[in-house]
Amino acid sequence: MGSEIDLLENYPRTKRNLDERQEQKTEEDRATARRFDRDFFDGDRRTGYGGFHYHPRFWQPVVPTFREFYGLTGDHSLLDVGCAKGFMLKDFAEAIPGLTVSGIDVSEYAVENAVEGMEDHLQVADARELPFEDDSFDLVVSINTLHNFDRPGVVTALSEVQRVSRKWSFVVLDAYRNEEERRRIEAWNLTALTVLSAEGWVKVFDEAGYEGDYYWFIP
Numbered sequence: 001m002g003s004e005i006d007l008l009e010n011y012p013r014t015k016r017n018l019d020e021r022q023e024q025k026t027e028e029d030r031a032t033a034r035r036f037d038r039d040f041f042d043g044d045r046r047t048g049y050g051g052f053h054y055h056p057r058f059w060q061p062v063v064p065t066f067r068e069f070y071g072l073t074g075d076h077s078l079l080d081v082g083c084a085k086g087f088m089l090k091d092f093a094e095a096i097p098g099l100t101v102s103g104i105d106v107s108e109y110a111v112e113n114a115v116e117g118m119e120d121h122l123q124v125a126d127a128r129e130l131p132f133e134d135d136s137f138d139l140v141v142s143i144n145t146l147h148n149f150d151r152p153g154v155v156t157a158l159s160e161v162q163r164v165s166r167k168w169s170f171v172v173l174d175a176y177r178n179e180e181e182r183r184r185i186e187a188w189n190l191t192a193l194t195v196l197s198a199e200g201w202v203k204v205f206d207e208a209g210y211e212g213d214y215y216w217f218i219p
């Protein structure tokens with residue numbers, strides 16, 4: 001079994017007001033967000049990010065944590081499942097010269113609007129059916145993406161991560177460890193279909209045969 005480890009400890013924390021976000025959301029906003037098209041990335045705040053732009057302050061501080069934890073070098077390969085416009089992959093590729101980086105995302109809009117330099121590294125695909133052979137990548141990462149499925153879909157997607165990874169994997173999922181965190185996550189959530197307690201997720205990992213590392217997104 002993998003470890004519960006916060007490899008995103010250096011990712012900048014959001015300052016968005018949670019209660020405000022909950023008030024503004026409607027079921028229509030959620031349905032729009034779940035299409036993961038322009039409205040989700042570069043539309044209004046009610047239906048997503050409200051503008052999804054590259055800035056090195058997000059992932060650059062995070063890469064060294066991964067590099068040290070897994071001992072990543074330019075001889076390794078990395079797949080990002082739910083890579084969006086490839087911001088994280090860009091910073092990994094720049095910090096670890098030679099690292100082979102690939103990303104998949106269900107969003108045609110995100111892949112068509114890949115960040116400069118990542119255009120040839122991203123492809124449109126569904127996390128539940130990864131278009132790769134078994135054991136294709138040294139490290140498979142999926143951040144805030146796999147909870148967007150119902151429970152059977154999550155199990156399939158986790159088993160896909162396990163299948164294409166030959167060494168390591170790391171996933172981040174919407175989770176809560178107490179009632180206050182549950183309230184916060186419900187206020188924040190726009191697209192997730194499966195939000196579980198930390199123990200609940202560990203049971204899903206068992207069911208999926210997922211043996212990689214993991215941590216929680218708690219707003």
Ligand SMILES: C[S@@+](CC[C@H](N)C(=O)[O-])C[C@H]1O[C@@H](n2cnc3c(N)ncnc32)[C@H](O)[C@@H]1O
Nearest residue numbers: 036082084105106107125126127143144145148
């Ligand atoms: C909250 S965003 C996270 C993006 C990025 N991983 C990050 O941490 O900044 C969730 C991403 O999951 C993608 N996604 C949603 N459903 C998906 C699916 N079925 N297969 C692959 N990606 C999916 C969305 O398009 C979106 O880019």
